Amino acid sequence: MEVTKSSRIPSFIREAVEEDLRTGRFTYVRTRLPPEPNGYLHIGHCKAFLIDYFTAKEFGGELYLRFDDTNPAKEETEFVEAIQEDAAWLGIKWDKVTFASDYFDLLYEWAVKLVKMGLAYVDDQSQEEMSANRGTLPKGTKWSETEAAVRPGVDSPWRNRSVEENLDLLERMKNGEFPEGSRVLRAKIDMAHPNILMRDPVMYRIMHVPHHRTGTKWHIYPMYDWSHGQNDSMEGITHSLCSNEYIIHRPLYEWFIEKLGIFPSRQIEFSRLNLTYAMMSKRKLRKLVESGIVRGWDDPRLTTLRGLRRRGVPPEAIIEFVTGLGETKNDSWVEMAQFEAVIRDVLNKTALRRMAVLKPLKLVIDNYPDDLVEEMDAINNPEDPAAGTRKVPFSKVLYIEQDDFREVPPPKYFRLFPGNEVRLRYAYLVKCTHVVKDEKGNITEVHCTYDPATRGGDAPDGRKVKATIHWVSAQHAVRAEVRLYEQLFTVERPDEGELDEILNPNSLEVLSDCLVEPSLSNSAPGERFQFERVGYFCTDPDSRPGQPVFNRTVTLKDSWAKIESKLK
RNA sequence: UGGGGCGUGGUGCAACGGCAGCACACCAGACUUUGGAUCUGUGGAUCUUGGUUCGAGUCCAGGCGCCCCAGCCA
Numbered sequence: 001m002e003v004t005k006s007s008r009i010p011s012f013i014r015e016a017v018e019e020d021l022r023t024g025r026f027t028y029v030r031t032r033l034p035p036e037p038n039g040y041l042h043i044g045h046c047k048a049f050l051i052d053y054f055t056a057k058e059f060g061g062e063l064y065l066r067f068d069d070t071n072p073a074k075e076e077t078e079f080v081e082a083i084q085e086d087a088a089w090l091g092i093k094w095d096k097v098t099f100a101s102d103y104f105d106l107l108y109e110w111a112v113k114l115v116k117m118g119l120a121y122v123d124d125q126s127q128e129e130m131s132a133n134r135g136t137l138p139k140g141t142k143w144s145e146t147e148a149a150v151r152p153g154v155d156s157p158w159r160n161r162s163v164e165e166n167l168d169l170l171e172r173m174k175n176g177e178f179p180e181g182s183r184v185l186r187a188k189i190d191m192a193h194p195n196i197l198m199r200d201p202v203m204y205r206i207m208h209v210p211h212h213r214t215g216t217k218w219h220i221y222p223m224y225d226w227s228h229g230q231n232d233s234m235e236g237i238t239h240s241l242c243s244n245e246y247i248i249h250r251p252l253y254e255w256f257i258e259k260l261g262i263f264p265s266r267q268i269e270f271s272r273l274n275l276t277y278a279m280m281s282k283r284k285l286r287k288l289v290e291s292g293i294v295r296g297w298d299d300p301r302l303t304t305l306r307g308l309r310r311r312g313v314p315p316e317a318i319i320e321f322v323t324g325l326g327e328t329k330n331d332s333w334v335e336m337a338q339f340e341a342v343i344r345d346v347l348n349k350t351a352l353r354r355m356a357v358l359k360p361l362k363l364v365i366d367n368y369p370d371d372l373v374e375e376m377d378a379i380n381n382p383e384d385p386a387a388g389t390r391k392v393p394f395s396k397v398l399y400i401e402q403d404d405f406r407e408v409p410p411p412k413y414f415r416l417f418p419g420n421e422v423r424l425r426y427a428y429l430v431k432c433t434h435v436v437k438d439e440k441g442n443i444t445e446v447h448c449t450y451d452p453a454t455r456g457g458d459a460p461d462g463r464k465v466k467a468t469i470h471w472v473s474a475q476h477a478v479r480a481e482v483r484l485y486e487q488l489f490t491v492e493r494p495d496e497g498e499l500d501e502i503l504n505p506n507s508l509e510v511l512s513d514c515l516v517e518p519s520l521s522n523s524a525p526g527e528r529f530q531f532e533r534v535g536y537f538c539t540d541p542d543s544r545p546g547q548p549v550f551n552r553t554v555t556l557k558d559s560w561a562k563i564e565s566k567l568k
Numbered sequence: 569u570g571g572g573g574c575g576u577g578g579u580g581c582a583a584c585g586g587c588a589g590c591a592c593a594c595c596a597g598a599c600u601u602u603g604g605a606u607c608u609g610u611g612g613a614u615c616u617u618g619g620u621u622c623g624a625g626u627c628c629a630g631g632c633g634c635c636c637c638a639g640c641c642a
Contacts, residue, residue, distance in 0.1 A: 011582095036642055068642065127640060134638050137570065150570040153638090184640055194571040196638050205640035224642045248572055248637055271574085324591080326581035328574085331635055335579050338592045348605060383605070414603085423601060457601045468601050533602045560603045 008054035010327030026238040029061030036068045037079035041086045043303040044280045047273040047322050053092045065094040069101050070227050072211040086305040090315050100227050101213045115166045122169040123156045123186050153191035153199045176219035180206045197252050229253040232265035240265050243272040274333045276492040278303040300551045301488040301507050312528050312538025312553035317346040340554050347536045352380045355470040356516040356531040360399035362445045368396040378426045392517050394427050397474040399515050404469040405446050412563050414466035423468040429454040470532050477515035481549045484509040523548050
């Protein structure tokens, strides 16, 4: 199977798959998405999802979406729906939806088989005893600052029970005869193994908790290590792609495959995505939502898929970003700026341009006829001629951006100021004559004159202006709410900080008196625009007909802001 | 004083023994009816010490640094 150069998957994974196909280790490719249904998808999950998806796709294989629902105490059906919805929005297509719980019966049979082989046993030790008998790591690790040397584990007193007794106890564990925590089934490997995961790992624990799919049938539930790899085998998954934290699990993954003689799925690891300023911790994400710090799982400041979607980030941008990162096994932190650059790139090519004034300042053209209204031709997207043009109404009284006028201009400022001429986009050249102030000295109106010969924005005499500003016609403009977002956190690695110390108090600014051009009046939620010279925006579901609400996705690059900040 | 993984500009990736390249960021400039986009240019990196080799980011040996692992979580 040949894969094109424009591969969307990491080269070291592609090479491994190609090799497996070439050597005949596998004759087909099948991958799996393994979400645990206990939370919403975020940008970090996308990486694994996309790698699994594109690996299957590029090799003409299949992708299964398999929910890892082995812990009924934490999981809910709600998330099963949400995850599928979000993954579908991203553009991922799968061939089949399965659940770890689909395989509970077969898995149990395999456990019985291991018991019969003398490779698993029921342990009656308490959790504390088990932990104490597992041995220790040396000092210098985060678990053991002062503790002495490595200590191997010691065998459980129950380690050498007879097969018959183990079989009986396991059966009764399954039937719910014992209290939670009283017994577990363990694989019998090696309590002195240097890899702690191999020191007789727990396979089943007792939980008298109803499961969202199997109800009250089971009183024991499998641990990750005794489920995931077995499910991979049962489903004929060829490549089980996961993050680096599972590297240490691989020997155990392979131990079960070998002892059971089952289909030899291959686990390959890659580094997870770390994005600066993004919250990935499930626990903290939940806290943000439940405490009301953000508006919900789809708050546009969150890097959940739902948040990104509401914010206006197109799925293609996420795909471009993630697949464009390249991949190694290195621990890495990607800068949010890189994500934003991709978002701008995609939106620049696709978003329709509109004029919107966020902080309005009245502009009166004194020599323009009082009742005249002209329809100006405006280009919808200079990057895409096929997007066509539209008409925008123009009249004597307009609103412009407060930032676009200065009574006393700083150096290099070439927008509107008394005596200066600028272009009103797609309209006329206007020259500022004077301002009107209220009793407090605030500017309430800017007055100017226009040059009737410059309709459309070009001067017949060839004179140039250094700035073009956007505007809306006062009598035609639609009032809108605009929500401006900044980073939710003040630190690059919010997962590592205390929530109340790292929140950016200015992460949300709501502007309720914005004025936008009439064509935006009935924009549908999810529509994305570039408000010229301001940024990219997406219509929010809170919008009502004639009362649109917009979320700022990202700003435009603002070179004036840079100049201005240097002046200070 | 365990086991495992990883070290290339500020950040993320390339270079599979042969001129260290790309993107983002940064800086300078050109162009512009978006101070957008586009274009051009500058600066800046192989963790370290040895070894092998005509030649090492790459191979070998030793250091150093960072990350992961003692849930009946996944």
